[in-house]
Amino acid sequence: MTTEQLKVGEAIIDLLSREYGVDVVFGIPGVHNIELYRGLHRSGVKAISPRHEQGAGFMADGWSIVAGKPGICVLISGPGLTNALTPIAQAYHDSRPMLVIASTTPTDALGKSFGPLHDLPDQAAVARSVCAFSETVTDPTMLPALIERAWNVFTSARPRPVHIAIPMDVLAQTCVPFIRQHIAATKPIAHDRDISRALDIINSSQNPVIIAGGGAIDASREIIALAEKLDAPVLLTGNAKGVMSSAHPLCAGNCLVFGRVQKDIEAADVVIVVGTELSDTDLYNDGRALQFGGNVVRIDIDADQINRRTTPAVGIVGDAAHTMASLTRGIVARNPTTGAQRAAQWRDHARNKTSNTFVPWLQVIEQWLPEDAIVALDSTQLGYSAHWWLPASRSRSWLAPYGFGTLGCALPMAIGAAVAAPDRPVLAIAGDGGWLFTVAEMAAAHDLKSNITMVLWDNSGYEQIR
Incomplete structure (x- = not known):
């Protein structure tokens, strides 16, 4: 009996397809990473080729948001990786899973700096500051454990990109098919003691508020149940838009930027903060840092976040959905009183404060926008107001560069979203400046026959700094 022989590049794709369900990757083929592309053809994995x-x-980031799975990038050595660093950094700052597999220079050239093609002094180091981890692999037997480690980051911790660099000569070596190295990992579960302490505070509150962020993106049911039992209005950060439908009476939407709303948060006797950094981009509008006059119950999967920007009465390290379900079971149910009224007041305030420059355009878009639409926003003035003006009916339908504030992301993220959900309409909104950053991807959208509508906000320059 002969054991099948594969090139290492083929074996990587075979493992990802067979054991991790990977069926699409994003990247541009080249001489250095061609063995990975041979694996794509062999495994039936779809390759999406952008123009840059x-x-x-x-695209991988947009696909990941909508699909709810890690986005996969297959890149060439050196400039292929550096070209992709901005979206990798965006995924890092917005806590999204992305596996970046890149070739690198041959093993005997690593770190030698004698001018090999596409050489970086240390490719793994270049990516390390925007990845959960970044490794160079010269021994292919290390790859199954490293890929499993990456998947554990994606599924049981705060998700962030991972970069694996593989010398082109290693990719071309022969090997037997890889076997998945199962390494048990689970999301942190809230301690019963912390749940009990939080319930004591929450059940004695009079005007609670919930602030939910991207860490709660898959906890829609649990957020709604907690809010309804507590009669608490829910404010959403940009990365959580759609976690509670905009049509729900307790949904205040993306109004955190407004000073009036921030003052009401300060007046609340309890604020439950779940899965958010409370970052500058969620609070910037009136230049006033968020203050808490009452108790804060903070829930996050990342223990390092618990005491940042807040001093919580109770900090709970745990998965958002599991923790909120545990809290809901212990909440003393209340009759609806002021929760919906407060949410409506904040929504109305946001609309009333929106510049008349943007209102007519937002009204037209709102009337046209289908309920199941996916929206991708660039860093553009019309997009900033769209955050709180346009509705979202479901989670994983709203794409924007909240953590890193990049330009040029809307169109390629929309393409990735359309690949993930080809039957849903996709809207991309960009300014004339940001659109030009990635305008070449219009060709990719055409090739893919993507169901995308593009709205271009043309103010003849970088209006934000005029």
Whole structure:
């Protein structure tokens, strides 16, 4: 009996397809990474080719948001990776899973700096600051454990990109098919003691508020149940838009930027903060840092976040959905009183404060926008107001560069979203400046026959700094 022999590049794709369900990757083929592309053909994995590796990263990020799975980038050595660093950094700052597999220079050239093609002094180090981890692999037997480690980051911790660099000569070596190295990992579960302490505070509150962020993106049911039992209005960060439908009476939407709303948060006797950094981009509008006059119950999967920007009365390290379900079971149910009224007041305030420059356009878009639409926004003035003006009916339908504030992301993210959900309409909104950053991806959208509508906000320059 002969054991099948594969090139290492083929074996990587075979493992990802067979054991991890990978069926699409984003990248541009080249001489250095061609063995990975041979694996794509063999495994039946679809390859999406942008016109620039920056597009590949943004497409993978948009695909990941909508699909709810890690986006996969297959890149060439050196400039292929550096071209993609901006979208990798965006995924890092917005806590989204992305596996970046890139070739690198041959093993005997690593770190030698004698001018090999596409050489970086240390490719893994270049990516390390925007990845959960970044490794160079010269021994292919290390790959199954490293890929499993990456998947554990994606599924049981705060998700962030992972970069694996593989010398082109290693990719071309022969090997037997890889076997998945199962390494048990589970999401942190809230301690019963912390749940009990939080319930004591929450059940004695009079005007609670919930602030939910991207860490709660898959906890829609649990957020709604907690809010309804507590009669608490829910404020959403940009990365959580759609976690509670905009039509729900307790949904205040994306109004955190407004000073009036921030003052009401300060007046609340309890604020439950779940899965958010409370970042500048969620609070910037009136230049006033968020203050808490009452108790804060903070829930996050990342223990390092618990005491940042807040001093919580109770900090709970745990999965958002599991923790909120545990809290809901212990909440003393209340009759609806002021929760919906407060949410409506904040929504109305946001609309009333929106510049008349944007209102007519937002009204037209709102009337046209189908309920199941996916929206991708660039860093553009019309997009900033769209955050709180346009509705979202479901989670994983709203794409924007909240953590990193990149330009040029809307179009390629929309393409990735359309690949993930080809039957849903996709809207991309960009300014004339940002659109030009990645305008070449219009060709990729055409090739893919993507169901995308593009709205271009043309103010003849970088209006934000005029």
